Amino acid sequence: MRLLSGVRIENFRSIRKVDLLDLDEYSPIIGLNSSGKSNILRALNLFFNDQLDEEQTSISLGRDYPDFLRRTGKRKFVSVGVSFDLSGGFRPRGTDDFFTKYELEDTFVVQRTWTLDILTGGTQETVQFGKSWEVLVEAPSGDDRTAAFAFIRAIQFRYVPNHIRPADFIEKEIQPLRESMLTNLRRTTEFKTGGVAETMDALNRVAANMLKQTSQAVAAGAQGRGVSADVPADFAQLAFQIALQTVTSHGLQSTGLQGSGTQSFTLLHVLDLLDRTGRSRGFGWKKASIWAVEEPESFLHAGLRSRFATDLHAYACSQSRQVFATAHQDEFVRVANNAWLTSLVDDQTRINRASARDALIQSTKQRVTTFQHPLMEASDKPLVLVEGKLDAAHLRNAIRGAGMRPLWRMVALEEVDTLVKAGGDALLNYLKVNQLVLASRPPEGPILVLRDWEDAPKVEGLKQAVAAHEYSTVTACSEELCNPELGTTFRGIERFLSTDTVRAVIPTSALGRPAESEFPLSVTKSSLDGAKNKLLEHDVKSGTSSPYMRNLAGWLDQQVAAMLDGVPVDSFLF
Template sequence: MPVRITRIEITNFRSIQKVVIDSSRLQIIVGNNDAGKSNILRALNLFFNDETNPGEQFNFNTDYNIYAASKDSKKAREIKIKLLLEIPRTYHATNGDLIEWTRSWRSSGFFDEKIIGIKSIVGARGGRSTQRNDIPKRSNIKALLQNVRYVYIPAIKDKEYISKLRSEIYFVVNDVFNENFSDSSKAFEKSIAENLDGLTQEISDSLGFSSALSLPRDLSSLFGNLDFLNEMRISLNERGDGIKARHIPLILKYIAEKTKTLQAQGNPPYTFIWGYEEPENNLELTSAIKLALQFKNFVPEPVSQLLITTHSPAFYNLSKHDDDVKCVYIEKDNSDITSCESDYSQLDDKMGVMELLSPYIEEVKSRIENFEAVSELGDDKAVIYVEGSSDKIIIEKAINIFIPDRAGFIDVITKDFGAGTNYVCDMLKAYFHMHKHHPEKYKCAGIVDRDADGDKARAELSKIQDVGKSVKCFPLPLAQDIIDAKKDGYLIPGVLECNYPSHLWENELANEKLEKRELIADVLSPIKNNELLQLARTVSDDLEGRPYRIKIENYVPKSRKVPLANIISHMSNDEARGCLLFLERTMTDLEKFLFPE
């Protein structure tokens, strides 16, 4: 894993007197205008690139904190930036577990740099302490740190910035494809010379000395004018600012990926850290949400770390449901002291009116994720969505048993965690909307439990006009003993495990894998409950001799769902057929729907 900044400490830089931020690989920084968010990214730009804004050299007089400058102090005026870095494990033995890297500037310019190794020490009694050590001379930590590439993307991404970015494509292309690129340049140069031969010959004849056209050795200015045309041959320069902005992270990603291919075996890896200021600028809400999801996919590869300043919940909402994304709120008090707050529950309130958009953005984000998830499906195989991992295992086994000719032409899809009826319903909706524009793709089906949630999901889907032309939601069929139990007034849940034959349940009970149902009354219908009360008869007495008794008194815990499904999956098809006979009709119906030909 490449280098990562785990803590940023900035002293006396621009509007910041002192701030300390613990940072994650995807770090969101929010706050009101003029709170100092952008100066955190600029401080990192100064630290790594010796400039503040892109192309703007450090100036101590304007970059030193005004509030600190007005204080009477005997200490020398100094800007200090200290980073705590997580480094690859292969560097720990020589350098320590973490690196503390400090750089400072005074009015005369760059002043000092210190690199310290921090090692975690385990005491004799198990306690931990830290030990600070100078970096040994034999260490290659400096080579590792020199390969850190910090890229600062300012809030205003104008034509000049995009042109400069396109110029940088030249340098990476020239390095990565050196020989091929050189040959192409020579061929281009030769073509120009041949077409302008008359001009060069006349110049040579008139002036008395040989003259030949040649491309400049540095073609970065040419690349700065590269254009991206859409299908209508419209120049990127003529398109909206939002479209231009969406190109920026993709160009940067390309540069990062190609640069990393230059790493020679045994050399320190390249690390790319982006400081991205207000990525929501010029983007409509849907594009901002798409970009936020895209950023998540960029980290940790090819971008080791991404720090974002933003006012938009399209970005800071990422931190609410993902432990790998952190968010801090930056604000100043009356004494001009900068502070950080990481209480997510207060983010919407502190960001003001945007809290009204936050729930809506979560819904739109979910839809976009679903659309992107289904967009690449259906070309080669039909699709079945199911509620969880155990369902996927069993349905795949049932396909092999009951419709084996289709086994290679169906994808059974779910999520490892957090799937369920709503997940299946949402994915079917997304697939339906995608299929309207791509009717040549295969159809899609879903299978949901035979319960209240499943009934609700199927009813919701049925309200969508023409939905049955491309997607269909099937209820999980019931085994005969569950049907008999319902007729007798016992409402055994219509979930997958309850349909397994009783002998599997008996094996689970013998191995103490089942859980006792605490309230058997929960599975009694009102009619059955009244019947037992009138007859003064206990449930235990009523269940005597009934084949489904074990399913009334016990249930399969979540921890046993996948192992139990795997037991069936590993059976021979002939043996498993008896366990999954309840699925035979549904498999036939699925085949007819998914493969109408």
């Protein structure tokens, strides 16, 4: 569920005005140090929690109003607005009448503004709301204002700064679990009818069950280290505070004694646990969670960074949660669809939205993230390299339609290097120039270059271009799998489309057929080239894929498996 579709911040620290619109469930924010990344998270913390940081600092126009505006003579104010996405069913408790009164459907905007109170020298707040940014009206006191704030209070906003000790954060935040543990304990037979010893055993069992999912998630990434609850062992300790212990091969240890990376990884999964138990305690008032995580890569080695980024993205895409994360590392951008790039121009924060791939290219040039050669993408698994973006899009649509779960990555040449044009010659030249990079891929990460069906005679010549990697190879789409109703003039991957799709997009006047029969259909090169984007759009929008295209995707999966058969088994053993 996407909770927020947009954020608008004005006159806050380094920010004059920024808009983050069309937000995803997971939004990485990358940029150089002091470019304003953390100010975005702090502004959101102010909006939801009325505080700026973990010290519960309140807003101060003397401190938080931008320095570059102080001598302009303009009215001093700080404003933070949020557009709530209602299309996924987000509806705070007790707002049914409010929804009806204002005919709310897809979007609801709330904007909070803090201005200088001339009489007291402090701040005074106004609240505006509306169906869009263009029609905001001031929320009067009474039921409407209460309903507007219900949207804010229905979300548990968790701000995790980068300079905290994760174990201290866990110790502080985990105490509310005590109430949930006791509630579950009261439901047990041992508590109702057993003695003291049986009740204490039941408490430990309840704690273990509550932490089971979290412990498994931590163990999957932190070298087998899980977590368990440190709860009382006897009745005299029953007035207790909860602590977490780390399960190691040598027994239980305090989480505070673990390395900072293990603590950070544990904290990630504890946040999920807090969300799950928090909503059950919220009696329906808390509907969702937003995490604002600063530089989660701190103290993580490369493998744990990758696992942390994957798990963080998975949590963001789970029900009733959204994540914002500032980062300097590629792993936290690669898992996203889009990213936000910050920069500082004349002491003011600028922010732009870009696809994850474009964001990484730009951030590498700015020395924000580290450079990784495009051919080293997903180096620990097979990589299928196709000629054009349309080829990749058709195959991905077919893989999705077939419900496949391939254990390989697929990219188009244009996707791995935006400066290279699509086409067979460009592909050949690219591979020739990058022989050393290709050779540096590990044995278990070979590349399969996929050519169009009509290029089968050129495959042998192209194999020399991938020979630098012993197990990489080249193949052409199997012509036997093409739609038999489409003739050889349908060059490229479009020959694997369904006849219905072709007829729905290409005018009948542009389709030829033999005099003596209805099939195979033919088409001119200009007609086919002009229709390629629409042919893809037709199948993607309709949620369908051609059976011939699905067969091609399955065949491709078999080709990758055959390629891996040549790789020594020892290459896959750690």
